Amino acid sequence: MPVIKDAVCSLCGSLCDDITVTVEDNKITKIENACILGHSKFVGMFEHDRIETPMIRKDGELVPVSYEEAIEAAAKILVNSKRTLSYGWCSTSCEAISGAIKLAEETGSLIDSTANVCHGPSALAAQEKGSPSASLGVIKNRADVIVFWGCNPVHAHPRHMSRYSSFSKGLFTEKGRKARTMTVIDVRKTDTAKLADKYVEIEQGSDLLLVTALRSIVNGHEDVVPETIAGVPKAEIIELAETLKNGKFVCIFFGMGVTQSRSKYKNGDAMASLISDLNQHTKAVMIGMRGHYNVTGFGQVATWETGFPMAIDFAKGYPYYNPGETGANDLLVREEPDAAIIAAADAGAHFPQKAVRHLARIPVIQIDPYANPTTELADVVIPSAIVGIEAEGTAYRMDAISLHMKKLIDSKFKTDEEIVKDLTVKVRELKRGA
Amino acid sequence: MSEILIKNASVCDPAQGINCETMDICIRDGKIVDSVSENAKVIDAEGKLTMAGGFDGHTHSAGKINVGRFINPNDARKNLVPGLSGQVARTEKTRAQVGYNTPNTYAIGYRYAKLGYTTICEAAIPLLAARHTHEEFKEIPILDKMGLSLFGSNWQVMEYIRDKEPEKLAAYIAWGLKASRGYGVKIVNPGGGEAWGWGKNVSGLYDPVPNFDVTPAEILMGLAEANERLQLPHSVHVHCNNLGKPGNYATTIETMKLFEKVKPSRDRQSLHVTHVQFNAYAGTSWRDFETGAPMVSDYINGANHLTFDLGQVIFGPAVTMTADGPVEYANSRMLHEKWSNQDIELEDASGVVPLFYSPKSFVNAVQWAIGLELALLVKDPWKIMFTTDSPNGGSFVNYPEAFTYLMSAKRREEVISGFSKMALDRMVLPGIDRELDFYELAVMTRSAQSKIYSRPEKGNLKAGSDADIAIYDILPGQIDPATEYQKVKKAFSGAAYTLKDGVVVVKDGEIEATPKGRIYWVNAKVPENIDSPMQKDLDLKFKKYYTVSKSNYMVEDMYLENPVEIGTEGVF
């Protein structure tokens, strides 16, 4: 029976590439090295609700059709639309993303990724102050001071700490966890916080205040910091600043606690400045804890193909970018799109009610292996093969290192890449006909 | 069989010593041939300067440039060179385009082709991130591409040099080139990338790298030895220590001297020094900063073992991007600019910082002058590749503008007239009256590259060479570049024709076709008995230190479009 080594797990942004998969009769029967999330993905595909066939909504019900019929129906929606939102493309390969961008360009659509609801503000922060970062192995080999700020890897990236951060061992960190100081900054004592040497609890929404206070202290202006800020006593902030300054190599991992809370992108912006200031004393970097396994890949591909990482509007024929105006949620809340194509992501589950309400009103095309809340709103449903299991392709880890995902088993489903290609061909055909 | 006859072209082909002679060029199936049949399609090139396709030997066009795009979305809208920058809607033939310093991939291909360029060499590929570089290569249309792989702060390299294992080192270089599908050995601030792992730098050739007990000089010599042992088509390609610091010309000359003892294994240089403008600074601080170009040029004029490229500065916005991590951090602090950094585990560092070169800044003015001084003071154009280290010194779309500086003293005076007295005191350019002719320009923009990279089918119009051809609507002899430089700029800004492998890709300055280019990479053969112990050492590196497995590290075949594998035989 074939045993496939070094398979890449296509679940979270850690993109672990050491998974051993046993395949029998085109079925995955054993998984080694994966975490609960990855394990659930690899074995789950036989237990979870796959979308078994393409479907079109007729009289309120989704009814089975062929791939050809579904592609044609989807292409008609796109051709008849004056303002299409193309959203998602993060639990899929870079090759599919490239196809999706081409389709968006040809149809004058607006295309956005799940960064819109996770690390979009980190991109804005980088556009303000840059992105002082490193590959994860640099942290593994060098970092003696690690901070998790507004992120909870025990839950969201379960193997992160053992492979890349707190517990990993490297050339200059042979003692692993013992050689490191681990600090967690959060609004509640998470399971990650329970593993930390130091837990700093801040008032929800006051991250910017704490970053600013830290910067003041690091830059020698301790006197301007009040006795308590962000709910944290000054003494505790001074202690944290000392920990950062005295480290040999500091890494701040940050998550959606930073990007989604009040001040949004200004939090990351200030954090990049803090990192720059810390480099006057030591070596410091920051790394965003990206969620979807290839949301980083969307940003990379979109940036080299269009110049922008997300929220790209092709209405004028060339890419236009102004998040806050061209973000998927902004568009939906303004009730602007008259059609949507949602692929490899679930806007139905992850957008606030007002945006979902507009999706419910317009024709929605869904491309996904699994039924989910978006399916409930979709008018055309196109099932796809699972990338990283049933289809190969490229994905980018949270530190922008790309890996090739293997195809482990055969599938009766078309890949996202094929579907988007078929759809593009059909759209061209219909446009020519018109 | 497809045939083209380019008739009555005014051909400038330094590789054959042809200096603007009227002749025909025959093309069959993408190659230049001696004759074609009567059925050949005819391109009338009468009155038009005709050269081999341009070859940019050092440009940041895939990989790290994406960080530049990412942090500078404002660049997308910049349209400082109309026709070659800014936002352009898609057409039936072309994808949508954006940008100036950091254009999207499609724009890079189209705009180089419009300039008559057909081959580019990406200046820096981090091994671990090589797949990314090749993904971008795939989306750059028209051009043939190659890239240089980074080895200058690599743990395995430094350990083999420290442990005096030259054979294993060569085996590792061969493996690294194969893993990254690279074309040559790039060394950036040798040892400095590792020092930057701790927020530090190395200060010169003999400053030991922390924890590794080797010096930058040893890294350079070790890699040069491996490079020649493997008989690679290109020499080591060196970004010297101390880049961007006043007084660094001494380090640069010292580095060049070090290579006098290196014997090249092929008919080419034993050292290529890159963007020397950034490494030819005299003075001891930014206060007494002045040109070091005369000293560097003097040395180069007396040396025969090296080549270099300029890194010419273009006034206006630029984006610096380099594996020299400490330089970028210093830039960002000095300029109060945004700063991106990306250290790569076990291998190297890198950074990206935008900046603005102003003719009103005396430092920037002197930098601008230094690039030109180097080009004009070094007598032999075959030692020089023209570059702006795009987009570090400025975007490649400014090449036509820069050509006018090289060809016209009057044009230079115009620019210089806006400089401060202090700037003028710190440069020697005003005293230089040399003006390059079209022949010398052709050497610096295509023919020297062919030699420097051992690509005999590129950069010339000999029978058998690739039919990559640029035809410009300008006639040497009928115009005087010294005075009619605007005409020179216009002609070079939009080729009348660019042919790539015999396909007309540009006509009258507009894109006609967008074929896919090739990827050149080097596969250097190493005997099994040397390779296998090296692989054992490497296995340990992956097991203990890397965060990706060895099997997922190598760039897979599927990422290379039209690959051309260049085999070499290692000498062991």
Add this chain to the structure above:
Amino acid sequence: MKIKANLISGRTANQGAHLEAKTHKGYFDACAYCELNSADLEKLGASEGDSLKVTTEFGEVVVFAKANGGNPDGLAFIPMGPWANAVLSPDTHGCGMPGFKGVPAEIEVTDEKPLDMKSLMKKYLED
């Protein structure tokens, strides 16, 4: 009895494990709850498993009560998903990102039962 709370959402391992099984009861169990610390639950007179109605400026949703000692007073947490999104803020403050954390909410005990995923989504189609 109602309490005022500051509502945040976020990932959990269980929510993540059901990312691709959202039609299953496991997903419902992993997402249709609201965590408060036991003092806050006590104030409400609620025990784990009771139904809570969470109301914000943007809507209301019924979820199960769950205790989490790690939450400070007045901080409510609902795992990211359609239940949380029924009441979170659609306002992006001009930077693209909706308000998924830090939404003022009122929480009270209710007799209503949380809607399953399909019923919850159906409400949008009926609106």
